[in-house]
Amino acid sequence: MDFEPSPIQRKRCNGIAEAVAERFTAHETRTDPKSLRVAWKDAAGIGLAGLCLPEEHGGGGLGALDTALSLEAFGRSCPDMGLVFGIAAHLLSCAVPIQEFGTDEAGRLLAGMASGDLIAGNAMTEDEAGSDVGRLRTTAVRSGEGYRLDGEKSFVSNAPVADVFVTYAVTDPSAGFLGISAFAVPRDLDGVVVGPPLPKMGLHGCLAARVRFDGCVVPAQYLLGAEGRGGAIFQHSMAWERGCLFAAYLGLMDRQLAECVARTTGRRQFGRRLAGFQAVAHRIARMRQRLESARLLLYRACWLLDQGRSDVTAIAMAKVAVSEAAVANSLDAMQLFGSSGYLAGTGIEEQLRDCLPTTVFSGTTEIQLELIARETGL
Template sequence: MNFEFDAQTEEMRETITDFARERLAGPEDFDPGEFRRRWRLVGEQGALGTVVPGEYGGLGQGAVTAAAVMEALGYGCTDTGFVFSLGAHVFACLTPIVEFGTAEQKRQWLPPLCSGEYVAAHAITEPEAGSDALSMRTRAERRGDVYVLNGGKSFTTNSPVADVFVVQAATRPGGGCFGLTSFVVEAGTPGLTVGRHYQKVGLRGSPTADVRFDECRVPASQMLGPEGDGFGVFRTSMAWERTCLFALYLGVMRRVLETSVAYAGERQQFGSAIGGFQAVSHRVVDMALRLEAARLLLYRAAWGLDRGSTDEVMPALAKLAVSEAAVQAGLDAVQIQGGLGILHGQAEAALRDALPARIFSGTNEIQKNNIARALGLGEKARPQAHPSRRGKN
């Protein structure tokens, strides 16, 4: 067992941290032009193409390196919403194209998506189909050489600025796991419209909106993977997202932990630094404990992805651990800073930005359901050995 990054990954992580700290600070309110400017900078740095093969403009790295890059971005950039948008672009959109795209689709889409010229959005969630993705109502009907899409999506990250959409639609309603199909749809395609940018409690630097499809005609050549394989595309993207995207919160927690330690060492009460009070010092220790435990789970899941593991338990466990730890870290940071913690600043921002982590990429309650089912609990469950009890994945 080796818990150290290789030399290349370590160098990349340090470079990305410095780059994010110096060049990715964002404005208070979302600004499309500023968002694009920083997006292109990240593309030039190579961070958008981490998992994309070199022949298409990427770095050709694996999940562990991709997670390390996201952790560095989360640590160095205080605009967590912007980093979240980067992760959604890479792991929910580029990764499916890498895994399922045809050679022509890869040549067409991956270079501009890696360079920062294009922004991608993954359209899957619907008002009546969030955790229950198989109940989506967006339809794709084949008519000759095109598919005609009709329906609506909600909570679509990056949609207000997206150039490309990875869309999930039902080609065989009621067909279960084999009834969904994925498509790559260009922004500006007639029949595709994007609603107003959401005002969210957290991740404010990430533009999010509803998307509508009204008789939207998509060439059959833009189908991603075979017809009926959309659920497989979705599961693959979620495995990457629940692992690598959540690494950004490791960086945020590390930053918050450091500022909490510094504050506790400087803030004086009753003639001494509050870090000397057991109630405060134990809270800080618990922050460090949750961070390190979550970090080990996440990189274990990334290690499995790099070895071709199809296990869904470790990504789910990692998502649970990181998101819950991030929320608690925000609460702890606010409590340590007292009145200052509820004013505008890093502590309250960390808490607001962490709250959505328990919801997106499948709610934590759904993750627990999936893990329980994999462990052999519940109706129609088939016992499955816990990853820690298995041999090689």
């Protein structure tokens, strides 16, 4: 086992961190479509919108571990975690399945996705189908040379600014999980209706909305894989998302830990540095332990992906470890900063709000624990 990043990996990550710090210096959350587009183009100019896409489409051609290391550097240097999350979701839950399973026609979307000209949203979740993806009610029925989509998705990240949606619909109601198919749906098709941005408690730099397909006829060339392969395609994309996207939160925790160290070594109470109190020092020590433990699990999960061994248990354990560490560390950071951490401006309260949904999106903690239990033989 070699735990040391290679010189190439170190150089790439340092370059990303420096470029992100230069382009996203202000602590600014962009929520209007125009400024979001500018931010996406800036990030894409660094290569972040196409890290693991093929080089012929303008991507970086990276594997899972290198993609995770790059997203970790992105999360460490960019104060707008919503933007980081939106770009990572666009890449991992949308671009990856289009690359792996799309036709030549669908594959032509990849160059625009890598350049930041096209933004993608993953449309899976429905009101009655969150963790239980087998209860999808959106249908796709053969109609001439395409499929007629009808149904509504309840929570689609990037939807208000998205140009394409990777969505899942039932093509064979009698086949259950094996009756789900996947599609890449251009936004400009008739029958695609995007709702207003949903109010959220965090990740404000990633707009989300409901998306309705109202008799939307999708040309057959935008079917991903074969009919009935949607469930497997979704699982494949989630392996990449749960493995790589959460590396961005390692970066956030790294930055957060440094901020807490600076705060407690620079502030004095009762004639002593805060860091001199054992209760404070031990809290920071636990923050570091959670971060380093989660990092090792995530790196291993991504390494397994690169070996062609998509280990469900390894990915689930990494996802649980990172998300629970992110929430726990953010709560500790709030305590260490005291009342100033509760105020807008320090970024501490924003970090907590941005970390809380990690135990819900990409599969809840409870679902991950079920996967781990099942793979353990229970």
